[in-house]
Amino acid sequence: MQYHEQELNQSDDMRNKEKKLSTKVQSYFRMFVRKKKYKIIRNASIYIQKVARGYLARMLMKRNCDERYNYRNFRYFSNQAITIQRYFRGYHYRKYYIDFSVRKQFLIFLKDKNETFQKELKKIEQQEYEQKKVVEEQMARTEFEKLASNLHHLSSTKLQPGVYNKPYGNKDIVFDMDVESHLKGVFHNIDVTIQIIEFCYKIKTNKMIIFLISVVYAVQLGKQNVELAIDCGGAEAFYSNTGFQYKEDQYFYGNSRSVDYTYNEALDNGVIHTMNPKVYFTERHGEAFGYKIPLQPGQYTLILQFVELYFSGDNERQFDVYIGQLRVEQDFSIVLGTAKGAANDLYIRVEIKNNKVYFNELECTNGYVNGKLDLRFERGSADLPKIDGIIVVKGYEADDNERKNMIDNWEEIMKQQRKAQLEEKIHVDGDQLQQIEYEDENQQEINVFGFLFTPIGITITLLSIIFIFVVNMVDKGKKEVEVDTYEADQDEKEKLKEQKREQKNLNEKEKQVQQQQKQQNKDKKKDKKKQ
Secondary structure (H helix, E strand, O other): OHHHHHHHHHHHHHHHHHHHHHHHHHHHHHHHHHHHHHHHHHHHHHHHHHHHHHHHHHHHHHHHHHHHHHHHHHHHHHHHHHHHHHHHHHHHHHHHOOOHHHHHHHHHHHHHHHHHHHHHHHHHHHHHHHHHHHHHHHHHHHHHHHHHHOOHHHOOOOOOOOOOOOOOOOOOEEOOEEHHHHHHHHOHHHHHHHHHHHHHHHHOOHHHHHHHHHHHHHHHHHHHHEEEEEEOOOOOOEEOOOOOEEEOOOOEEEEEEEEEOOOOHHHOOOOEOOOOHHHHHEEEEEEEEEEEEEOOOEEEEEEEEEEOOOOOOOOOOEEEEEEOOEEEEEEEOOOOOOOOOEEEEEEEEEEEEOOEEEEOOEEOOOOEEOOEEEEEEEEEEEOOOEEOEEEEEEOOOOOOHHHHHHHHOHHHHHHHHHHHHHHHOOOOOHHHHHHHHHHHHHHHHHHHHHHOOOHHHHHHHHHHHHHHHHHHHHHHHHHHHHHHHHHHHHHHHHHHHHHHHHHHHHHHHHHHHHHHHHHHHHHHHHHHHHO
16 A cells, blocks of 8 residues: 555646646746747837838828928029019119119219329329439538549548548448449549540541540439449449440349359350440340339339350351330340440330339339349240340430441451551560650650640530530439429419319219209109199
């Protein structure tokens, strides 16, 4: 019995375990089935949501696009409608309320009148400033030259340096030049005149005497008219044979270099067709370069000096000359019309006014900036541009007639010079040469003073005196012209005052006319409303 009871108990325990295990298996299976069904339902709902949300988003996007398109069309057509309304209202207002054409003409008249008046005021102010500056500078120069003419004993000699020729420290500068040079310049014209008289006495030809007298005249007047002279490529200043000073090379810019041909084989035969060959011994050349020359407003003649030392053909060196952005000379050839080794000068006349520069009444863009004239050289059809010297002459009086006369008579000049040199050439040695040179110097002094009492010497002396007298008369005339211009300026000021008064009266009359027009327009409106 006990055995059966134990087996029954064991079977009950086994049954209970089997029941628990079967229940657990059923729960896992049911859980698997439920999860699978849940996943199917969940994926289906997610897909439905995705499709629904996509549809809703597309519909929302379409609605927004439609709204934006409608808003844009609304803004566009509203703007067009406003523009049409504005033009129509303006037309209607101008046609029925105001006379627009009369008002426009009145405003244009006021604008032109104001611009003209401002230009006249600026012109008068500039003229007064320039005249005042010129008068002050001329008075200062005249006073200084008078003072320098009485200080010749202070200038340097060959044996003793002068007071103003300091061996150390900076030299005293007056009018852009040291005092020593001023003292030498006062008596430079006298030395040149004596040299010309000696040369006339040697050649003894009336034709050359007349020509050299014209040179003396150029010495007396040319020095006053020359504003600036530059020895392009030169390192030292020097006085020309016609009385003015060449300054060392300055104011240049660009890609260029200076060359000195003083001891070069190219100058073995010298430079012809010029009385100042020294300026042609140096040059400045380059691919593209220029000079910015400081000048005051006025009329000037630019004399550009050239000589060709290498080429002999017209088309072997050709370059362009510019003032600012305006080309004033195209494919300029130095040899054209002359020859190799012959000086050739180019004359360019310009006018500076209202902070602008004009060539043949054409404005040279960027040609005058900050008080400086821009003169530029650029490569043309062949080889590099070059220049030997620049002379700036005040006014338009300078021309090349004297150069043409000199070129025409050049062979005769050289012939007479060679003849005079052959007559004076003596071949001696040692002490005899020194003795003869000493005797020649004494004899030359005697010949010069003796020549003054010959008919030719008296004629030249009288003509020189006449030229000096004419120069003084010209100076007096300039002063009288300055006085006349001052009086004329005063008269112009009074005329301008009268014009201002008349203009005020005209303005008052115009205001009255406008008021009358306004009143008439108001009356017309009232009549229209009544109708």
